[in-house]
Amino acid sequence: MxxxxxxxxxxxxxxxxxxxxxxxxxxxxxxxxxxxQSVLDAMSHYLGHFNSNLGGAFFSSIETSALMATARHIAQTFVNAPTADSMVFGANMTTLTFQLSRTISRDWQEDDEIIVTALDHYSNVSSWRQAAEDKGATVHQVRINETNCDIDYDHFNALLTPRTKLVAITYASNVTGSLIDVQRIITAAHAVGAKVYVDAVHYAPHRLIDVQALGCDFLVCSAYKFFGPHLGIAYIAPQWIQALRPYKVEPAPNNGPARFETGTQNFESLAGFIAAVDYLAHYSRTLDTQALTxxxxxxxxxxxxxxxxxxxxxxxxxxxxxxxxxxxxxxxxxxxxxxxxxxxxxxxxxxxxxxxxxxxxxxxxxxxxxxxxxxxxxxxxxxxxxxxxxxxxxxxxxxxxxxxxxxxxxxxxx
The missing domain is CATH 3.90.1150.10 (Aspartate Aminotransferase, domain 1)
Known part of the structure; x- marks a missing residue:
């Protein structure tokens, strides 16, 4: 049908x-x-009944902690992460990327190289250029193929070396709609020991993300692009959750995904995000009565x-x-x-x-x-x-x- x-x-x-x-x-x-309307209702309901913070012994704080845990599990399901502990929230993709770029680049050195592309939204370019500048690392930018507005894969391969520390790549162009062969990029980057940071903001409303199939190190998206509120979502591969050293307010938690989250989270947006993912699944539920996950x-x-x-x-x-x-x-x-x-x-x-x-x-x-x-x-x-x-x-x-x-x-x- x-x-x-x-x-x-x-x-x-x-x-x-x-x-x-x-x-x-x-x-x-x-x-x-x-x-x-379900997203609006979820946000209003949380703010009207449970507006609080994490860690309290009273009902609204307990409800907020449960909301936070649910949001991580929903995000895990949405991108098919291996664990909910890989999911991090923030104000938006740009803010998360600038924050994570500081953490990821903490140990970069002058002879390191970073690859960005001319196709990307500059939230996934400027963040890495500025981080590299702070460390004296070199940034290379991959050209686009002007015929189809894809990236020039031959140019990418020519830029990739054992000195490459990170490749930042979009999953789909936010201007032309071009879908990128991100799997090809990840395979090549990992072969030389480079991490891959994927911007899936434009991809997320149109295709279902599967980070385990991709094998990427990091992936970010924004809920307001897929029928939800203004909220940034980041996937961090399990091997990097504790290995990276994020910049944190002391003595904030230093284990699990919360170690990457600064300040009080936007809990009403988390409620809206949960409702948005539920909406995305809703159409399948209208088709029949199959008991599906x-x-x-x-x-x-x-x-x-x-x-x-x-x-x-x-x-x-x-x-x-x-x-x-x-x-x-x-x-x-x-x-x-x-x-x-x-x-x-x-x-x-x-x-x-x-x-x-x-x-x-x-x-x-x-x-x-x-x-x-x-x-x-x-x-x-x-x-x-x-x-x-x-x-x-x-x-x-x-x-x-x-x-x-x-x-x-x-x-x-x-």
């Missing part, structure tokens, strides 16, 4: 509103998805989401290719990509088009989206970047038709 977005759209309050008596079309998912429900739900998103992508690309004044960056088909598209329309600035669409409650982004290296290599930095149109599984074919109707005055048929 094919996925029907109309079965989930009523669960999202934002999708069912009108602004100035007009419906709203959210094509801004790559910048942040909408949330379900949460991971199995997630896997089956994601299979349906992915198949549907590919039909959206195919539909969008087919309509886009009818025009001769549009440039699409990345692969012109629905395979090996997420449903995220970077385009430019000849003779028009991305900001101008985004502003006009915004007046019609059509939400798209414009600019470079912190993918500085990508836009520099493509020569787009001083040209206003691109228009980014991103679909989630709550989007519909009718919404795509409305988008093209709004763009009609800018487009020229072949």
């Amino acid at each position: 094919a996925f029907d977005p109309m079965k989930v759209r009523p669960l999202f309050p934002a999708l069912n509103q009108c602004i100035n008596r007009q419906p709203v079309l959210f094509f801004d998912g790559p910048g942040g998805s909408q949330v379900t 949460l991971r199995q429900h997630l896997s089956r739900s994601f299979d349906h989401y992915q198949a549907y998103e590919q039909t959206l992508s195919h539909y969008f690309i087919k309509k886009l290719l009818r025009y001769n004044n549009v440039q699409l960056f990345g692969l012109p088909h629905y395979k090996q990509r997420t449903p995220t598209f970077a385009i430019r329309i000849n003779a028009f600035q991305p900001a101008d088009i985004a502003n006009e669409l915004g007046k019609q409650n059509i939400c798209v982004w414009h600019g470079s989206f912190y993918a500085q290296g990508l836009c520099e290599q493509l020569g787009l930095i001083n040209k206003g970047g691109v228009i980014r149109i991103g679909f989630m599984h709550y989007n519909t074919f009718n919404e795509i038709d409305t988008l093209f109707e709004a763009l009609d005055c800018y487009l020229t048929l072949k």
Whole structure:
């Protein structure tokens, strides 16, 4: 049975509103998805009844400690970590990455080398460049393949040496939607003794993560990209949980995942995160009465989401290719990509088009989206970047038709 977005759209309050008596079309998912009522309810319920901190002997603190433990187990299931002790929470992916970069780089030396890519969001570039600068280490940046907006694997192989300490790589481009062969990168990096830090922020809403299958050392994502609240999530492989020496306030706990977490955690967001993962598994539960685990429900739900998103992508690309004044960056088909598209329309600035669409409650982004290296290599930095149109599984074919109707005055048929 094919996925029907109309079965989930009523669960999202934002999708069912009108602004100035007009419906709203959210094509801004790559910048942040909408949330379900269940996420809102979970956050409100925690704040309204149990707002506390960890370690107390009273009911609300006990409830908060249980919430923290549950969130770790849910995160473990979401990424298929071998243990809940590998899961760490923080404000967002960027904050976690800067924090972890200090810890991971603590023992770097002047002859060490780090590899980043031109495809990545710069949260996974600047953090490592600045850490390397502090230690006098050398940073190399992998070029992109401009034809398909993947990374240049030959260039990566040429940069990889026994001196490489860490490779930072995105799982999917937050601009072009390109899916990266991260397994290939990890295998090569581990062969020379380098750690691999994976940015899965853009990947997580579209494909189910499996860190054990990947064998990565670190992986980070953000719940607000997959229908949850603003919360950063990091997986740290078991061999590094106690081996690394994080910067900590004394005398905070120095064992387990809490040793990587600074200050009071955002417990209401943890409650929302749990609800978001439950929502992601919900579609599978509606299909039949099979007694499946949460991971199995997630896997089956994601299979349906992915198949549907590919039909959206195919539909969008087919309509886009009818025009001769549009440039699409990345692969012109629905395979090996997420449903995220970077385009430019000849003779028009991305900001101008985004502003006009915004007046019609059509939400798209414009600019470079912190993918500085990508836009520099493509020569787009001083040209206003691109228009980014991103679909989630709550989007519909009718919404795509409305988008093209709004763009009609800018487009020229072949």
